[in-house]
Amino acid sequence: MSKYSILVVNGPNLNLLGIREPQIYGYETITDLENMLKNIGSQLDVDVSCYQSNYEGDIVDKIQKSRKEVDFILLNAGAYTHTSVAIRDALAGVDIPFYEIHISNVHKREEFRHHSFLSDIAVGVIVGFGLDGYEFALRGAVRFLDRKHQE
Ligand code: DQA
Numbered sequence: 001m002s003k004y005s006i007l008v009v010n011g012p013n014l015n016l017l018g019i020r021e022p023q024i025y026g027y028e029t030i031t032d033l034e035n036m037l038k039n040i041g042s043q044l045d046v047d048v049s050c051y052q053s054n055y056e057g058d059i060v061d062k063i064q065k066s067r068k069e070v071d072f073i074l075l076n077a078g079a080y081t082h083t084s085v086a087i088r089d090a091l092a093g094v095d096i097p098f099y100e101i102h103i104s105n106v107h108k109r110e111e112f113r114h115h116s117f118l119s120d121i122a123v124g125v126i127v128g129f130g131l132d133g134y135e136f137a138l139r140g141a142v143r144f145l146d147r148k149h150q151e
Contacts, residue, residue, distance in 0.1 A: 002047040004071040004145050006138065008037055010052040011059060011078035017131075024104050026130055033131050037074075037138055044142050056080055056087065063090040072141040073098035074134060081106075081116045088117040097144065099137045100125045 010030060013020060018029035034050040041048030049070075053059050059080065066073065073091070075098050080087050091098055098118075105128030106113040119125050123144060126133040 002041075002045055004046045004142065005069065006041065006046050006048050006072045006074065006141055007062075007066055007070040008034070008048060008050045008074045008134065008138075009059060009062060010050070010076050011080050012054040014076060014078055015052050015054065026103070028131055033134060036131070037134055040135060040138055044139070046138075046142055048138070056084055060086050060090045063087070063094055063096075066096060067094040070096055071145055072096065074101055074137045074141060075099065075118070075122075076101040076103065076134075077118060081118055082112055084117055088121065091118065092121055097123045097141075099123055099141060101133050101137050102127045103130055103133060104128060 015030055017025055017033065018027055030052060037050065038048050051062050053062070059077065063073070073096050075091075077084065077087055077100070081100065081102070100116060100118045100122040102125075107127065116125075124140065126137050129136060
């Protein structure tokens, strides 16, 4: 059995990674990303499961179902970051620690991307590191959980 269960959630339009605005989001696909995270997960002895949806309610359902099943969530909520009280409430409701991830540096983009409904309840936020940000988040989550279990 793996040490921890970590859920990666990608929100709307992230299924188009590799096709969508590659000058911003790069040329790697979501399958490349998920395979990379699963490989690193097995090296770190953690179970990584991946979920993507374009629907806000489905993301809320997925977060709710993760209660007591998942130790940490890595979440790129895409555009819902800037709009969704429902996703925020789901995260607060299940009380699972999470990192908010953005591939691009949202702070150097349009004003409407500067606000997040998630950041102030996240353990941390990773912004602007491209897909590497997910790897940093995964490694960070394991260290966070290791520290928590040492307490
Ligand atoms: C994003 C940034 C969001 O503003 C945008 O709506 C996305 C992707 C990112 O990863 O940089 O869909 O979350």
